[in-house]
Structures are given as structure tokens and as C-alpha cells.
Amino acid sequence: MTLAPPRRRAPSKLAIAIALVVVTAHVLAWRATDISPSTLVSGWRGMADFLASSLPPDLSVLGAGLDAAVVTLYMGLLGTTLSIPSALALALLSSRATTPGSVTAQAARSVLSFLRSVPDVVFALIFVTAVGLGPFAGVLALVCHNTGVMGKLWAESMDESDRGPRDALRVAGASRAQVAVNAVLPTVLPSLAGLLLYRLDVNVRSSLVLGLVGAGGIGFLINQSIKLFRFDEMVTHILVVLVLVVAVDQLSSFVRRRLGV
Template structure:
């Protein structure tokens, strides 16, 4: 007698969602996206007609700005203000390092108790939520015009941004060394100093360089509200209808940004090649 070979029972195939239902969901999502764009278009008063009507005015504006004013006095003033803008971005970045590091450790799970963790996260969210321009307006009112309120504005905003980025980097670090130290009886500060920070130091420095690049650009905008630097000269040129000088200042800003980009790229390459 031959015995029948039993075939293994096949697992039931999950039923496919009906095509009609999938199409309805897809078209509903598309309709919601289109409705959101229509609402945004109306709320922002977008008008292609107004743009076309303003072409003539834009042409007159460019004709008055070109060629730029390359007089020695204008270039000297512009270069001096650009250096001030660079210093604002530098100080706003480096002076925020201690506060950013403290908040990052307090806002990292495992290095701070639960209530401190939640409080630190809330403070970082507040500092990030307030734009640096708003901080600049507040400090301009408090200490007057000039580069100093710009540094203070970047300092406050950058602590919120960099503290959040550093906290997330610490939480994504390899948990092995930290767990080994905890099992040996190490405290929170010892775990952070000996296990977490050494592991993620390259990432922290890379984020710091990135924020320096961003802060130099932000310091330009802060100058438009009276916080010093070359942004102040651009705003002054526009108010005095000296558009050729305005274009000169913008070209100097372009040179400054390219130089900062190259400097940041060089620092990242050196950091990556370091043992």
C-alpha cells in the first residue's frame, strides 16, 4: 500500500483591500491636499497678475542697482560691517556651547531624572519656538542698537536649537558603554562624561560647525532690525534709495558666505581625517 503524502497546510493569504476602497482613500487624500493649497493660496493673497504688474517696478529697481557702487569708502564700510557680521555669528555660536551642552545632558533620557528631562525639553522648545529676529527686537529694546543684541539673540535661539540636536545625538549613541558603566555603579555624570560624550564628540562638533554656518546667515537678517553688521547697511541703503550701494553690500555678503562655507568644509574634512 502506498501512503498518501501530506502536503503542508498553506497559511491563509490575507485578503487584499478592495480596489474601490483604496481608490477612494487615494482620491480623498489628493482632494485634501488640493483643498489645503487652495486655502493657502487665498490666505496668502497670491496673485500672478500683481506679479506681472510689478515687473516694471522690478526692472527700474535693478536698473538703479546695476552697476554696484565700488567706491573705496563704500567697500571699506561694507567689508568692516561684514567682519562684524562674522563676529556676531561666531560669538552667538561659541558662547552658546556651555548652555547647549548642559541642556542637552538634561534633555537626554538616562542622564537626568524624568521631571528634569521634561522641564529641559520644554525650555528648549521655547527657545526654538521664539525666532532669533524676535529675540533681537527684544534685546535691541533692552540694550540699544548694535552688534551686542545680535549676539544675545543668536545665543538664546542657538541654545534651543543646538541643545535639541545634541540631545537627540546623545540618545542615539551606542548604549553599550553607558550600560557597562551603570552596571559598575557609575552615576549619571560619570556615564555622560566617560561613555556618551566621547562616543558622539565628532557628531557634536559637526553640528556645531553647521550651526555656525547658519548663524552667520542669521546675523545678516538680524542687522535688518538694528542688531548691527552688514544687514544694517543693507537696510539703510534701501531706506535711502541707494540701491547701487545695497547691491555692493549684497555682493560682499556673497563673498562672506562662500568663505564661511569653505572654512566649514575644511574643518569637517580635518575632523573626519582626525584619529
Template sequence: MSSPFIGQGAVKAALAGHLARRDGAGRRLKLAAIALAVGGLYLLCWKLAQIDVVKLATGLPKLGHWLAQAWPPNLNELPVFAERMAETMAMALLGTTAAALLALPMAVLASRNITPFPKLYYPARWLLNALRGIDSFVFALLFVAAVGLGPFAGVLGIALHTWGSAAKLFADHIENAGTGPLDAVRSTGAGRGTAIVYALLPDLLPVLLSTTLFWWEFNVRASTVLGVVGAGGIGQELKNSMDLLDFSRLFTIIALILVVVTLLDQLSGWLRKKLV
């Protein structure tokens, strides 16, 4: 005679097996639905981006022909290119410096743990998101209409976009930092501003300077194309060469950009290692 407990155990085991199979089928259906959704998304993006492999295959020989025309490089205007490259570096340096100076007080407002005006926390974050969401290229285009052609529009475009990006990173560093030294200084009766300047910022200064160096390095690369919208710098010569289909001149400009950017990358990386 079989035990009732054995019968109950068999029923429970069968029920558990049924539930496991049902859960496994549900997971497979969910994974299949996710795969179909992702596949549909990429198909839609493929269509919207107008990807045409045939055009690429037929266009590559033309690109090869242009590259063949680019050799040897044209060095006759190298002094002009060097001057334009110096304009680009100046735009990046001035724009990044202005952005860093503006970013520091904004980062204090946008840091939940130290903001002196909690009601301004979200508006400050929204402003930074708006500045980050508009590329320096677009800002430069707008400022060309306001202040005219030339590097000044590029400086303003770089400064506004970098202001939002750098301030957001500064605020994240501040929120992740320990507030022990800040609280210790506040306990002596010092004001919030004094505590921030003398207790918090000295600890964060190396990482803030490292972040600023990163943005300067990034902006040198980004500002090479601002001349396309009339913001001066080496990008203006780049656009002129493309318009004239002067590929040897274009190759010289691209080579100069690569050399300068590589050197700046090395210098910036070395400085960041010294700071952190």
C-alpha cells in the same frame, strides 16, 4: 448533478469579489476626500497669503529697472561694509559659541537615556522647544529694547535661538548613541557625571562639533538681516540702502554677503568632513 462544494466556492468567490469592489470604492472615496481637503487647504492658504499673479507681472519690470540701476556697484564704502560684515561674523561666532556651551548640559537633561533628573526631561524639552520656536530675529528685537541698538542685541538673539536648536540636536545624538561605554565605566563605580565626561562625550564630540559648525555657518547667514531691527552688522547697511533706494550700494552689500557666505560654507564643509 453539481457538487455542493462547487456551489459554496462560487458563493465565496462572489462574496469576495463584492467585498473587494466595496473596499476599492471606499479607498477611492477616501482618496477623493483627502484630495479635496488638501485642495481646500491650499486654496485657503492662497487667499490668506494674498497671492496676486497680476501684481507680480506688473512689478517685475520695476524690479528689472532697479537691477539696471544697481550697476556698476558702488565700491567707495567697501571698508565700511567690510567692518560691518566683520561685526556680523563676530555676532554669529560669539552667539553660536555661547549657545553650544549652554546646549551641552541642557542636552544631558533632555536625553532620556542619561538624564540624571528624569522628572526634568519634559520641562527641559519644553524649554528647548520654546527657544527654537522663537526666531533669533524676534529675540534680537526684544533685546534691542533691553540693551539698546548694536551688535550685542544680535549676539543675545542668536545665542538664545541657537541654544534651543543646538541642544535639541545634541540630545537627539545622545539618545541615538549606544550606552555600552557609559555602562562599562559606571560598572567600575564611577559616577554618572564622570561616565558621561569620559565615556560618552569623547565618542560624540566629532558630531557635536560638526553640528556646532553648521549652526555657526547658518547664523552668519541669518545675522545678515538682524540689522533691520537695529542689531548692527551688515544688515544695518542693507536696510539703509533699501530706505535710500541706493541700488548700486545695495548690490555691493549683497555681493559681499554672497562672497563671504560662500567662503564660510566651503570652510565649514571642509571642517565637518575632517571631524566626522
């Protein structure tokens, strides 16, 4: 006895509507952003002139680039670690696992949303006016923005923790602080560590951009080279950035594998 092939279900009206919305959004985005492949093709000469002026790299600035790269790494490191206390406190206050349905939780979520919605570049511009040009402004900017992002990620990780230990402690009369310390944090600690390493990787990259607005590091040297039309120096600094990013990425991956996250 032969089985009849299964009948294909026709797409639902909702699926068709979603597809139309997505296609329409892409058409509008294509027009709004002035995408023109022909313009890119016709501009090959400008790209060729740029590459010709960039190569070979000027290795005489390699020492300065390496020193600035170390500063950039320090900015990313401090911007990540100094935000841990505030991010953890706001995550505990905003998580449904530790502070369910309270005004405090709503206020903490609002603070995280604000810190997350303001770009780190904007924070850097604000702090440059307060503390002047240099890496200190970049560190402060990363601390503020990273608190919002990491606090949100940590709160979501806590929300997904096992309810069993939490409910058992609540039934036994434990306080919210005791539930957080003895039931929530131990179960999500590997996840929090993995997210922390991920944010370290992101913050090192972000500190490069912050240098373009005067926050120091190798991003500042790249910006200087562009303004002086020393594209051969710029390429040298970019190569240093490439080595730095790959090194941080490999180190982060190694630590995550050892932690099993």
C-alpha cells in the same frame, strides 16, 4: 514557464486621505497667500526700474561694507561659541540617554522649546531695548536662540547613541554624570562638532537679518541703503554678503570633511 506580472496594489484609504489633506492644504495656502503669477508678470516694469537704479554697484562703500561684514562674522561666531556651555548643559539634562524619565529632563526640554520657539529677531528687539543698538544685542539674541536649537539637536544626537556602553556603565554602578562623560559624549562628539559647524553657518546668515533691526553688522548698512533709496549701495553690500556666506560655507564644509562628519 512565464511568470505572471505582479499585481499592483490599490492605494490604501489612508494614503488617499493623506493625499486629499495635502492637496487641500496647498489649495488653501495658495488662496491665503494671494499668489498670482499674472500679477508678477504684469509687474515686470517695477522690477526693471529697481534693477536699473541698482546697477552698476556703488563701489565707494565697499570698504565700509567689508568692515561691517567682519562684524557680522564676529556676531555669528560669538553667538555660536558662547551658547555652547548652556546648550550642552541643557542637552545633557534633556536627553533620554543621560537623564531618562525625570522631572529635570522635562524642565530642560521646556526651556529648550521656549528658546527655540522665540525667533532670534524677537530676542534682538528685546536686547536692543536693554543694551542699545549695536552688535552686542545681536550676539545676545543669537546666544539665546542658538542655545535652544543646538541644545535640541545635540540632545537628539545623544538619544541615538549606542546603548551598549551606557548600559554596561549603569550595571557597574556608574552615576549619570559618569555615563554621560565616559559613554555618551565620546560616541557622539563628531556628530556634535558637525552640528556646531552647521549652526555657525546658520548664525552668520541670521546675523545679517538681525542687522535690519538695529543689531549692527552689514545687515544694518543694507537696511540704511534701502531706506535712503541708495539701491546701488545696497547691491554692493549684498555682493559682500554673498562672498562672506560662500567663504563661511566652504570653510565649514572643509572642516566637516576633515572631521569626517
